[in-house]
Structures are given as structure tokens and as C-alpha cells.
Amino acid sequence: MxxxxxxxxxxxxxxxxxxxxxxxxxxxxxxxxxxxxxxxxxxxxxxxxxxxxxxxxxxxxxxxxxxxxxxxxxxxxxxxxxxxxxxxxxxxxxxxxxxxxxxxxxxxxxxxxxxxxxxxxxxxxxxxxxxxxxxxxxxxxxxxxxxxQCGQGQALRRELRFRFVRAEWDKLRQQLMSQRDSLLEPALSKLRAGREPASVRHTIDRLAEAMQRWIFAGMEAAIPRTATTGQGHPWWSPECTTATKELSKMEAKLAQVLSGGLVDMVLQESVAQARSTAKRKLAAARRNFYREQAGKIEGNEIFVVRKWALGQRQYASAAMRDSDGRDFVTPAEKRTLLRDTLLPHHDEQDPLLVLSQLSPSAARSTHASLTRAELKEAV
Known part of the structure; x- marks a missing residue:
């Protein structure tokens, strides 16, 4: 390398x-x-x-x-x-x-x-x-x-897409005008004052970055983002898009025919064939993608992947964290953390006193009341 x-x-x-x-x-x-x-x-x-x-x-x-x-x-x-x-x-x-x-x-x-x-x-x-x-x-x-802190910190973030159909264009223009002096003018002034070619090229790069920040600041204020990332499947291919679009077109046509009270057996057969074709295309694209990823594995990674493939898929639950930022991994640590958090004043000598520590919402539960003998046996 x-x-x-x-x-x-x-x-x-x-x-x-x-x-x-x-x-x-x-x-x-x-x-x-x-x-x-x-x-x-x-x-x-x-x-x-x-x-x-x-x-x-x-x-x-x-x-x-x-x-x-x-x-x-x-x-x-x-x-x-x-x-x-x-x-x-x-x-x-x-x-x-x-x-x-x-x-x-x-x-x-x-x-x-x-x-x-x-x-x-x-x-x-x-x-x-x-x-x-x-x-x-x-x-x-x-x-x-x-x-x-490997494995710690926030989850992987993905930027959500802008929803331009809901953009407030007047607000965007106002936002751009209000931020022009603070975000754009310093770079423009520096470009006008430049004399040497190397300095001018560097200033143009800084101006392009300033323009990008200026535009995105206005978009953030005036254009809402989508609720999802819209990333899709990593194995999706153009053939998948073509097959699913064809299926959607056929299903829409069939729905229009059925809404008129008609039965078109030929069209129903075409929809069934389009659905079968789409399933085959998607399955083939997914299979080919993961085969390609597996083909990239080399060296000792092969043994790691084989060990993973033979695993029983029994994964430990995620770690828990208290208000001080400490991590609790083992079942015993998690049990203690939950007990101390939910029942901070519990009495280990008399487990029956837990009843007096329940919240009012728990006391108003519609479940049938436990007898003292049942609770003692359960504890």
C-alpha cells in the first residue's frame, strides 16, 4: 500500500x-x-x-x-x-x-x-x-x-434530503440577502484585493466554499428535510428500477380496469408475470452484490468470515449507560443499574417493601391485585 x-x-x-x-x-x-x-x-x-x-x-x-x-x-x-x-x-x-x-x-x-x-x-x-x-x-x-473511543459515541449519521416541494422560496431569498454581508462579502473583498495569481486562485477556492456555506445556510432555514434518508438498498441496480417501474405501471392499469367493474384476464396474467420478473430481478441483484462483496475477501479475513458464518447468531444485548456516562455491559451490572434507577430506595432486607415504592400509575393498574403469599413466592 x-x-x-x-x-x-x-x-x-x-x-x-x-x-x-x-x-x-x-x-x-x-x-x-x-x-x-x-x-x-x-x-x-x-x-x-x-x-x-x-x-x-x-x-x-x-x-x-x-x-x-x-x-x-x-x-x-x-x-x-x-x-x-x-x-x-x-x-x-x-x-x-x-x-x-x-x-x-x-x-x-x-x-x-x-x-x-x-x-x-x-x-x-x-x-x-x-x-x-x-x-x-x-x-x-x-x-x-x-x-x-471505538464503538462509543453517536450512531452513524446520514444527511436527510431536502424536500423542495415544500420549500419557502421567499424565505430563502430573504435568508440569502440577510446573510450575504456576513458569509459572502469577506471572501469577495479579499478576491478584489488580490494581485498575485497564486493568491487569487487560493481566494477563489475560499470564495467557492463561502458560497456553498451561504447557499446551504439559506436552504437549512427555508427548505424542510425528508423524514427518511432515502438511501435504499446497497444492492439496488438499474434493472431493479426498470422491473419495479414496469410492475407499478401494470398494477395501476389493472386497478383502473377493476375500478370500472371489468375483469381482464390477459391483463391479470401480465401483472402476475411482471411481479414474478421483478422478484427475480431483485433476488439476482441482491445475490450478485453479496457474491461480489464476498469475492473481495482475502487473507486471514476468510477465516474470520467463516467463523462468523458458522456462528449461532446469539448476540449480547446493547450496553447500558447511567447518568454519569458509565457503561454497564454484563447482565449483573445491567440488573443493578435498572434496580438502582427504577427503585433507588429499595430495601434488600425486605423485598415486600417494593410495593410501597411503586409509582401511582402502577398502583392504579387494572391488573388483579396479588396476594401476599403470591408475591412472597414469586420473590
Whole structure:
């Protein structure tokens, strides 16, 4: 994957739950050193992964997206290329913008960077990412400590689609006009003041990003989103779309005929054939998709998949979390948590006192009352 490069290290980690995460360490040598710029180049050439990925290292590049506030403002060609790559692939900074990792007489530079790809950001696994000068071991660069909580955090988010049929276009125009000065004018003013071609190209990129934020801010305020993601099945193919559309057309025609009190046996037979064809197309598309995914498995992953296929499909229930954020995994821990939460003042010495701790709604239940003997036997 790295083709023998000494300036980039890629680790593929697998959590006990089966979740994968890629960790990439990069050293991008500056001009005048051996293999200058090779680390960043190799990073941009890595194959795209759908798994969470964390990238960190010494990039020796300054860019408006991450540079310190007293940066001189000159961007090299590779820094501009890396900035465009990160924006196109939707990478996000782990450190706060302008976090200094190397001190100097001029104030310091943000040379050591941490990037998170979109799958990692969506899962919310990043617990913290900070510069830690107290952990320095003598280098002129300060350490950066990044903590991940794999498997923790929020569920995978998917953006809902806009419902343009319910858009309030007048409100959208008003929103765009009201936010023009704050979101668009700064980039326009900087573009008008630009003189050097490199600076103008960089400013045009920033203007395009500002226009995108400006438009989406107006859309968020004036256009509602759908209730579902509309992602569909991963195995869906154009043949599936054609077959289901044909079936819908035939069923609509049959419904119109039946509503008129007529019986068309030929049309009913055509609908049955279209339904059978659609089922075959969908089954074939699903089968071919998963066969293709299975064909991509190689190496030790084959044994992992075989072990999974032979499993009994008995999965543990999800972990529970209390108000302090602590996780409870085992059945005994969950039982204790539920008892302490629902019956915080229970008396373990006399289980019959549980009756006096029930809520009024439980006391008004329509169920028949238990006798003392029945309750004692059950407890």
C-alpha cells in the first residue's frame, strides 16, 4: 500500500467487536531534506477506505485551513494540493485550527496535524485531540495526544434530503440577502484585493466554499428535510428500477380496469408475470452484490468470515449507560443499574417493601391485585 516508502506508516486495527479502523502516520520532509514532500504525496495516493481513518504526523506545510494566526500567508504548491485533497475527500481537522506544535521566535507554527475522515467523524469516536507540551521528550515539536473511543459515541449519521416541494422560496431569498454581508462579502473583498495569481486562485477556492456555506445556510432555514434518508438498498441496480417501474405501471392499469367493474384476464396474467420478473430481478441483484462483496475477501479475513458464518447468531444485548456516562455491559451490572434507577430506595432486607415504592400509575393498574403469599413466592 505504501510501496516501500519510509515516510508513511499505515496500520489496520480491528476492534474485538469486528470494527476496523485505519491509523496513518506521516512524515512529510521539507525542502532540502531527503525525499521532500513524499509523505503527503503518498497519503493522497492511498486507496479510499470506508472504514474510520485517523491521520497524524509532521507535514511541514502551512495552509490557511490550519495555519497559526501569525502565519505569513505564503502557500506552497503541495500545501495547496493537500488542502484541496482534504476538502474534496471531506477530511476534518482533529486539532483546533492554529494549534501550535512547534515554537519559534516568530510565535510558532502549526506543522503537526491530525485529520479525521468522514466515517470517523460521523461515528463520533473522537474523545479528545490536543497538543501536550508536558509530554515533550526533547524534540522541538510538541506531542499531540489523540484519544478515540471505538464503538462509543453517536450512531452513524446520514444527511436527510431536502424536500423542495415544500420549500419557502421567499424565505430563502430573504435568508440569502440577510446573510450575504456576513458569509459572502469577506471572501469577495479579499478576491478584489488580490494581485498575485497564486493568491487569487487560493481566494477563489475560499470564495467557492463561502458560497456553498451561504447557499446551504439559506436552504437549512427555508427548505424542510425528508423524514427518511432515502438511501435504499446497497444492492439496488438499474434493472431493479426498470422491473419495479414496469410492475407499478401494470398494477395501476389493472386497478383502473377493476375500478370500472371489468375483469381482464390477459391483463391479470401480465401483472402476475411482471411481479414474478421483478422478484427475480431483485433476488439476482441482491445475490450478485453479496457474491461480489464476498469475492473481495482475502487473507486471514476468510477465516474470520467463516467463523462468523458458522456462528449461532446469539448476540449480547446493547450496553447500558447511567447518568454519569458509565457503561454497564454484563447482565449483573445491567440488573443493578435498572434496580438502582427504577427503585433507588429499595430495601434488600425486605423485598415486600417494593410495593410501597411503586409509582401511582402502577398502583392504579387494572391488573388483579396479588396476594401476599403470591408475591412472597414469586420473590
Amino acid at each position: 505504501t510501496k516501500g516508502s519510509r515516510d508513511i506508516l499505515v496500520l489496520e486495527l480491528k476492534h474485538a467487536s469486528g470494527q476496523n479502523i485505519r491509523v496513518v502516520n506521516v512524515y512529510n520532509a521539507p525542502a532540502g531534506c531527503d525525499h521532500p514532500g513524499e509523505g503527503a504525496k503518498k497519503l493522497m495516493e492511498l486507496p479510499v477506505t470506508r472504514s474510520p481513518c485517523l491521520v497524524g504526523g509532521d507535514f511541514n506545510l502551512c495552509h490557511d485551513d490550519w495555519a497559526a494566526e501569525w502565519w505569513a500567508g505564503s502557500t506552497t504548491a503541495q500545501a495547496a494540493e493537500l488542502g484541496d485533497f482534504l476538502g474534496t475527500e471531506e477530511w476534518e481537522l482533529g486539532l483546533e485550527k492554529g494549534s501550535i506544535t512547534r515554537m519559534s521566535e516568530g510565535g510558532g507554527s502549526a506543522l503537526d496535524l491530525v485529520f479525521l475522515n468522514r466515517p470517523l467523524t460521523q461515528r463520533g469516536w473522537l474523545a479528545s485531540c490536543e497538543v501536550r507540551p508536558d509530554l515533550s521528550a526533547g524534540s522541538d515539536h510538541w506531542p499531540v495526544l489523540t484519544k478515540l
